[in-house]
Every structure is written in C-alpha cells, then in structure tokens.
Amino acid sequence: MKYCADTWFLLKLFNKDTRAKDIINELRYGKARLTIPCSVIAETVRKLMQQGASEYIIKTFLGYIEPSEKIEIIELDQLLAVEAAKISLAYGLAMMDAFVAVTCATNGCDVLLSGDSDYAPLVKRKYLKIQAW
Numbered sequence: 165m166k167y168c169a170d171t172w173f174l175l176k177l178f179n180k181d182t183r184a185k186d187i188i189n190e191l192r193y194g195k196a197r198l199t200i201p202c203s204v205i206a207e208t209v210r211k212l213m214q215q216g217a218s219e220y221i222i223k224t225f226l227g228y229i230e231p232s233e234k235i236e237i238i239e240l241d242q243l244l245a246v247e248a249a250k251i252s253l254a255y256g257l258a259m260m261d262a263f264v265a266v267t268c269a270t271n272g273c274d275v276l277l278s279g280d281s282d283y284a285p286l287v288k289r290k291y292l293k294i295q296a297w
Contacts, residue, residue: 165190166197168268170278174208178225183297187277191234198235201267203260205237238267255285265292
C-alpha cells in the first residue's frame with residue numbers, strides 16, 4: 165500500500181492516535197510506503213505551533229518522519245504547481261488541498277490519509293481514494 169499523508173494524518177500521528185501508529189508500523193515492518201507533500205509538513209508545523217507545541221517537540225516529531233526508504237517527502241515544483249492550480253479551479257479546492265491531491269495522484273499513491281471532506285468531489289470523480297477514521 166502506498167499512502168499519501170494530509171495534515172490530518174500527521175496531527176493524528178503527533179497525538180499518538182492508534183490507527184495512525186498502526187500505519188507507521190506497516191511502514192516499519194511491512195511493505196507500505198508513505199508520501200508526504202512538503203506543504204503538509206509546513207501546515208502541520210504551523211498548526212502544532214498554534215497549539216503551543218515547543219520547537220523541540222516539533223523537531224523531535226519531524227525526526228520520526230524524515231525521508232527514508234519508505235517515506236518520501238515531495239517538494240513543490242512547477243509541474244505540481246500548475247496541476248494544483250488546475251485542480252483548485254476545477255474542483256473549488258483551497259490551494260493547499262490541491263497541492264496534496266495532485267501530489268497523491270501524480271506519485272501513484274493508493275490512498276490519501278485525510279479526514280478533510282473538501283476532497284469529496286475528487287473522490288466522487290475517482291481522482292482520489294480517502295482513508296479516514
């Protein structure tokens with residue numbers, strides 16, 4: 165299984181959600197892979213800072229999701245930016261959500277880990293599959 169993480173998933177992981185930890189165990193001990201858009205890292209850090217998390221705690225958390233054999237962090241480039249703009253306009257998505265959707269779709273991910281209902285039009289048109297709990 166190749167997952168793509170939305171901010172929702174990283175916040176679940178930060179809060180030690182059991183199902184999020186199960187997915188991380190799939191990465192460690194199974195064949196699962198995780199793709200994380202760089203924009204998701206930025207949004208996660210922003211939200212954690214808003215919640216009062218210290219820079220040390222955030223840095224420690226980010227150490228657990230550094231690029232590896234099984235975790236890929238996707239940088240924003242011109243191709244992703246153009247495709248995200250198209251998706252944003254076509255489906256009325258915020259640009260952040262469009263970046264995540266395009267990263268998920270263009271990197272061959274099987275499912276987007278997200279609880280965000282804004283992706284519903286993309287799911288309906290089979291552009292994305294979502295896993296939430």
